[in-house]
Amino acid sequence: MSSSVIDFVATEARFGAQNYEPIGVVLSRGEGIWVWDTDGNRYLDCLSAYSAVSQGHCHPKILAAMVEQAHRLTLTSRAFHNDQLALFYEEIAALTGSHKVLPMNSGAEAVESAIKSVRKWGYEVKGVPDGQAEIIVCANNFHGRTLGIVGFSTDPETRTHFGPFAPGFKLIPFGDAPALEAAITPNTVAFLVEPIQGEAGVIIPPAGYFTEVRKLCTANNVMLVLDEIQTGLGRTGKLLAEQHEGIEADVTLLGKALSGGFYPVSAVLSNNAVLGTLRPGQHGSTFGGNPLACAVARAAMRVLVEEGMIENAARQGARFLEGLKAIRANTIREVRGRGLMLAVELHPEAGRARRYCEALQGKGILAKDTHEHTIRIAPPLVITSDQVDWALERIAAVLTQDFS
Ligand SMILES: *Cc1c(COP(=O)(O)O)cnc(C)c1O
Numbered sequence: 079m080s081s082s083v084i085d086f087v088a089t090e091a092r093f094g095a096q097n098y099e100p101i102g103v104v105l106s107r108g109e110g111i112w113v114w115d116t117d118g119n120r121y122l123d124c125l126s127a128y129s130a131v132s133q134g135h136c137h138p139k140i141l142a143a144m145v146e147q148a149h150r151l152t153l154t155s156r157a158f159h160n161d162q163l164a165l166f167y168e169e170i171a172a173l174t175g176s177h178k179v180l181p182m183n184s185g186a187e188a189v190e191s192a193i194k195s196v197r198k199w200g201y202e203v204k205g206v207p208d209g210q211a212e213i214i215v216c217a218n219n220f221h222g223r224t225l226g227i228v229g230f231s232t233d234p235e236t237r238t239h240f241g242p243f244a245p246g247f248k249l250i251p252f253g254d255a256p257a258l259e260a261a262i263t264p265n266t267v268a269f270l271v272e273p274i275q276g277e278a279g280v281i282i283p284p285a286g287y288f289t290e291v292r293k294l295c296t297a298n299n300v301m302l303v304l305d306e307i308q309t310g311l312g313r314t315g316k317l318l319a320e321q322h323e324g325i326e327a328d329v330t331l332l333g334k335a336l337s338g339g340f341y342p343v344s345a346v347l348s349n350n351a352v353l354g355t356l357r358p359g360q361h362g363s364t365f366g367g368n369p370l371a372c373a374v375a376r377a378a379m380r381v382l383v384e385e386g387m388i389e390n391a392a393r394q395g396a397r398f399l400e401g402l403k404a405i406r407a408n409t410i411r412e413v414r415g416r417g418l419m420l421a422v423e424l425h426p427e428a429g430r431a432r433r434y435c436e437a438l439q440g441k442g443i444l445a446k447d448t449h450e451h452t453i454r455i456a457p458p459l460v461i462t463s464d465q466v467d468w469a470l471e472r473i474a475a476v477l478t479q480d481f482s
Pocket of ligand 1: 277
C-alpha cells in the first residue's frame with residue numbers, strides 16, 4: 079500500500095500527545111540490523127530502539143517462540159502458576175548467576191520495584207527506622223519516566239511541573255567514589271546507578287570506580303543496585319557491564335533486550351535478602367511473568383548466547399570505536415564507547431546533533447541525538463565487520479560535511 083493513503087506523520091501529530099519529536103521517517107518493516115520505510119528505503123538501525131532490539135529486528139527464533147506461545151496461552155495472571163515462568167526463572171538465574179527474580183514489564187517498573195524492595199529490606203533486615211530509608215542516586219541519571227523516578231532526575235525537562243515528588247533520594251556526581259562515601263549514612267539502604275550513563279550521552283566512569291563503589295557498599299551494608307536495562311545483555315561486549323570491573327551488584331535490573339524488542343519484559347534480579355522480603359500481596363503486576371513474556375524472553379536470552387552476539391558486540395564495538403576515532407573532522411569533540419554502546423559528541427559550534435542525524439538518514443543510517451550535541455550509535459549486536467565499515471564510511475561523510 080502506498081504511503082499517500084494516510085499521512086502518518088500528520089495524523090500522529092493531530093491525535094497523539096506530542097511527547098516525542100521523531101526523525102521524519104515512517105518505518106514499516108525490519109530484519110536484522112535493517113529497517114525499511116513505507117517508500118521501501120532501507121536504513122541501518124543505529125538506535126536499536128534504545129538497545130531493546132539488540133538481537134536484531136524480528137529475530138526468527140524469538141518470533142517463532144512468540145507465535146508458538148501465543149497459540150497456546152498468553153496470560154494467566156499470577157493468581158495461577160503457568161508452565162513458562164519457572165523455566166524463565168531457571169534460565170535467567172543460570173545466565174546471570176542470580177538467586178531471586180521478580181518479573182515485571184517495563185524498565186521503569188523494574189526500577190520502581192527495586193526501590194520498593196531495597197526500602198523494605200532496609201526496614202526489615204538492616205534495621206533502618208520506619209520512613210527514614212535513603213537511596214543514593216547520581217546526577218544526570220536516567221532510570222525511566224514514572225513519578226517516583228523523575229522525582230530524582232536532574233534533567234529539568236524530565237521534572238518540570240510534574241511534582242510534588244517523593245522524598246528519600248540523595249544526589250551525588252557520577253563517577254565520584256569519595257562523594258558516595260560522604261553521602262552514606264546509617265539510613266542508606268541502596269546506591270542506584272547505571273554502569274554507563276546512556277541517556278546522558280554514553281558517559282563511562284573512570285576505571286576503578288565500580289571497584290570502589292562495591293567496596294563502599296559492602297563496608298556500609300548498602301545494596302548496590304545496577305540499572306543494566308540499557309547496558310545489560312551484551313550491549314557493552316559482556317553479558318553485564320559490571321563484568322568489565324569484575325564486580326557483582328546486589329540487585330541488577332534488566333529490560334529492553336530481555337525480549338529482543340518483541341514485547342515489554344523486565345526483571346529485578348537479586349540476592350536472597352532483598353527480594354526475599356516481599357510477601358504475598360505486597361507487590362505485583364497483572365502482566366508481569368505472563369507465559370507469553372516468559373517464552374519470548376527465554377528465546378531472546380537463548381539466541382543472544384547461542385549466536386555469539388555478546389562476543390560479536392565486543393569485536394564489532396572495538397572496530398566501530400576505532401573507526402570513529404580515526405575520523406578527522408573538526409565537528410567532533412569526543413568519541414566514546416564500550417562494546418556497541420557508542421557516542422560521538424560534537425563541538426557546540428558544530429550545531430545540533432539532530433541535523434547530523436537527519437543527514438545520516440539521507441545516507442541510509444538511523445541514529446538518534448541525545449542532549450543537543452551527542453549522536454548515539456548503538457546498532458543491533460548482529461552487525462558484521464562489512465556493515466560496520468559501511469556505516470563508518472557514511473558517518474565520516476556526514477561529520478566532515480559543511481552545513482553552512
Ligand atoms: C530505558 C531505560 C529505562 C526505562 O525503561 P522503560 O522500559 O522505558 O521504562 C531505565 N533505565 C535505563 C538505564 C534505561 O536505559
